[in-house]
Amino acid sequence: MDHAPPSQFAIEVAGLQKRYGEQVALAGLDLRVEAGTFFGLLGPNGAGKTTTVSILTTLARPGAGSVRVSGFDVAWEREKVRRTLGVVFQEPSLDRELTAREHLDLQARFYRLPERRRRVGEALERVGLAGEADRPVRGFSGGMRRRLEIARGVLHRPRILFLDEPTLGLDVASRAAVWDHLRTLHAAGGTTIFLTTHSMEEAETLCGRVAIIDAGRRIVEGTPARLVEDLGGDVVLLSLDPRDGSAGGSADPGEAPDAALAAARSVEGVRDVSRHGSGLRVTVREGTRRLPALLDALRPFCVVDVELRRPDLEHVFLHHTGHPFEPEQLA
Amino acid sequence: MSQVWVDSWTVFLREVMRYRRDRAYWVGQLAFPLVAVAFIGFGLNDVVRLPTGADYLGHLATGMLALIVGSSGVGGGMTLIQDRESGFLRVLLVAPVSRAAIVAGKVLARVLASLMLVGILVGILAVFTPVAAPHPLAALVAVVGITVVFVALGIALGTALRSAESYRLIAAFVTVPLYFLSGIFYPVSTLPAATRLLSWANPLTYGVDLLRYGLLGVNEVPVGLSVALLVVLTGACAAAAVAVLDRGTRD
Numbered sequence: 086m087d088h089a090p091p092s093q094f095a096i097e098v099a100g101l102q103k104r105y106g107e108q109v110a111l112a113g114l115d116l117r118v119e120a121g122t123f124f125g126l127l128g129p130n131g132a133g134k135t136t137t138v139s140i141l142t143t144l145a146r147p148g149a150g151s152v153r154v155s156g157f158d159v160a161w162e163r164e165k166v167r168r169t170l171g172v173v174f175q176e177p178s179l180d181r182e183l184t185a186r187e188h189l190d191l192q193a194r195f196y197r198l199p200e201r202r203r204r205v206g207e208a209l210e211r212v213g214l215a216g217e218a219d220r221p222v223r224g225f226s227g228g229m230r231r232r233l234e235i236a237r238g239v240l241h242r243p244r245i246l247f248l249d250e251p252t253l254g255l256d257v258a259s260r261a262a263v264w265d266h267l268r269t270l271h272a273a274g275g276t277t278i279f280l281t282t283h284s285m286e287e288a289e290t291l292c293g294r295v296a297i298i299d300a301g302r303r304i305v306e307g308t309p310a311r312l313v314e315d316l317g318g319d320v321v322l323l324s325l326d327p328r329d330g331s332a333g334g335s336a337d338p339g340e341a342p343d344a345a346l347a348a349a350r351s352v353e354g355v356r357d358v359s360r361h362g363s364g365l366r367v368t369v370r371e372g373t374r375r376l377p378a379l380l381d382a383l384r385p386f387c388v389v390d391v392e393l394r395r396p397d398l399e400h401v402f403l404h405h406t407g408h409p410f411e412p413e414q415l416a
Numbered sequence: 417m418s419q420v421w422v423d424s425w426t427v428f429l430r431e432v433m434r435y436r437r438d439r440a441y442w443v444g445q446l447a448f449p450l451v452a453v454a455f456i457g458f459g460l461n462d463v464v465r466l467p468t469g470a471d472y473l474g475h476l477a478t479g480m481l482a483l484i485v486g487s488s489g490v491g492g493g494m495t496l497i498q499d500r501e502s503g504f505l506r507v508l509l510v511a512p513v514s515r516a517a518i519v520a521g522k523v524l525a526r527v528l529a530s531l532m533l534v535g536i537l538v539g540i541l542a543v544f545t546p547v548a549a550p551h552p553l554a555a556l557v558a559v560v561g562i563t564v565v566f567v568a569l570g571i572a573l574g575t576a577l578r579s580a581e582s583y584r585l586i587a588a589f590v591t592v593p594l595y596f597l598s599g600i601f602y603p604v605s606t607l608p609a610a611t612r613l614l615s616w617a618n619p620l621t622y623g624v625d626l627l628r629y630g631l632l633g634v635n636e637v638p639v640g641l642s643v644a645l646l647v648v649l650t651g652a653c654a655a656a657a658v659a660v661l662d663r664g665t666r667d
Contacts, residue, residue: 106665142510145667167512178503182434194426195511221437237507 094143095120095245095277103136103301110136112301113150117328118279118294120244123271123275125292125309126281127398129410133301134281135175138249142172149266155244168196170384171243173234175250175281181223185214185233187304188222189240204240212236229260235263239251239270248280252287267291285410297402302395312401317356319372319381320394321379323349324364326387341365352379364390418560420520423513426445427521428528431495433531445488446534448481450540457545466603470634474546479600481537481547482562482624485530486595489563490587493570494528496582496661500574505665515662519654523567532555538631547631554639555630560644562623565590568653594636598624605636619649 098119101113111133119225139145143163152159155169193201209215212232254262289309296306349358354375357368402410457476464472499505541547599622626642629635
C-alpha cells in the first residue's frame, strides 16, 4: 500500500477545466474537501457533476488545472489514486450474469482483502442481501442493485467513497435505506464521502458540507445550515385581524399599523419587517425560536394566522445564480 | 509483476464465472464444427483430392477446429462490449488493476475455453475422422496463438466500437476473409498465385497449418517458422491490445 503524502485534504481541485468537443463541461472548478467530510456536490442536471466524478476517479483526463485525490495527482499517479477509492456510479455497473456474492468476492480480490469469505458475508448481511447472495443480479430490483453497488463500493474500506447520484430513480423506502446506510458508514469514521446529487433534500439531509455548482463552476460552498442562514434567516408571515384598528397609526384601515411594524422590529433576531397584505412579513434568524417572542410582541394587533417559511438550498441556489434550480418545477 | 498476475487471475475468474453459465454458447460452439464436418466433409471427401495426399475429412475437421478457436477469441473481445453495456467495465477501470491484467485475464479465460473446446471436439472427431494428436505440443501452441491473436483483435475492436451489433458486424467483416484465406477449407498451395500471396500474408494461415500438423501430422509450412511467427505475433498483439485499451478507455 502506498502512503500518500500527508494532507488534510482528501480532494484538492484547482482551476479544473474539461471540454468534450465544443461542449464545456467544467469551466475552472475549484474544490477542497477535508479528509473525513461528508461532502455534497450539488447542481442541476448538466452542471458538471458526473464529469467531476469521472476526473476525480481517474476515468477521464483533466483538461486543464490540477487535481489531487488522496494526495496523488490524478493525471500521473492513477494507480495510486485508484487504490484509495470506492466508487458507486450513477449508471448501473453490475454484471447481470454474476451473483451478489461473486461481485463482492471479485472486489475483495482486486483489493487484496484478507478474510475474504467472512467480509463478503458480513457485507451481504449489512445491506440485507444475504438471502439473495447466490442469485444472479439479473433478477434484482433497482433498490437491491443499488445496495449491492454500495456494499461493493465500501467493501475495502476506501479512504474516499464517491457516490454519483446514489438515490436517483429509487423509491422512497429504498432511498431512506441508502441514506441510513451512508450515515452509519460515515459515523463509523475514517471515510471521506463525496456525493453528487441534484436533490436539495439529499444534500441537506446527508452532507456536512456542500458545494453548489452550475455550468461547470462552483457557485458557493459551506455547511448547508450556514448557506441557508447567510440568506438572512427565516421568513414569518403574520396575518392580522383587519377589523382590529384599535392600536391605530395606519392611514389605510386594511393594512397593518405602523405600531405593529415597530413592535415586530423590537423583537430580538428580527432583521427586516415589511407589510404583506393585511399582515406582516418578518425576516428573522432562528425563526422557530423567535416565534413565541414575536407573537407576544404582536398580541395587541390580534394575529389570526402564522406561516413560517424556512429557506432551503433551493433559495440559496436562486440567490447566487439568479435563476431557479429546476426551472420547470419552480415556474 | 506478481501483482499483475494476481489481478489477471481475478479477471480470469470473473470471465469464467460469466461464461460457464452460458450453455447456449457451449452447445453452439461444439455443435457447429461437428455439423459442418458431417454435412460438408462426408459429402466432399470422395470428390476432393488434396495435393498433400491427405484425406479431405481430416483437412476440413482441423480447419473447423481452427475456426472455432478463432471465434472463441473474437468472443473475448465481445465481453468488452458486454462489460461496457452493463457498466461493469467502469468497475474494472477504477479498480487498482492494470490494463495489462484486464487483457491478460480475458485472454487466459479464452485460452481455457479454446483448449476445452478443442479437447472435447478432438475426442469426438477422432472417432470418425483421421483427426488424432500426433504432435500435441504443436497443437497447443497453435490453439494458444490463434486465441491470443483473435482476442487481441477483438479487444481492439471492442474498445473502438460501442454496441454489440456493430461489433458483430465489423468482427465478421474482418475475420471472415481471414478464415477463407487461411487454408481452413482448402490447402493454400491449391489457390491461384495472387490469392496465395494474400494467404501467406495472413497470420491465421500459420496457425491453421500448425494446428493441422499437431492433429494430423500434415503441414505446408515448416513447423519452426509457424511456431516462431505465432510466438512473435502473440506477444505483439497482446501488447497492442493493452495499449489500445488504455488509450481508448480514458475520455
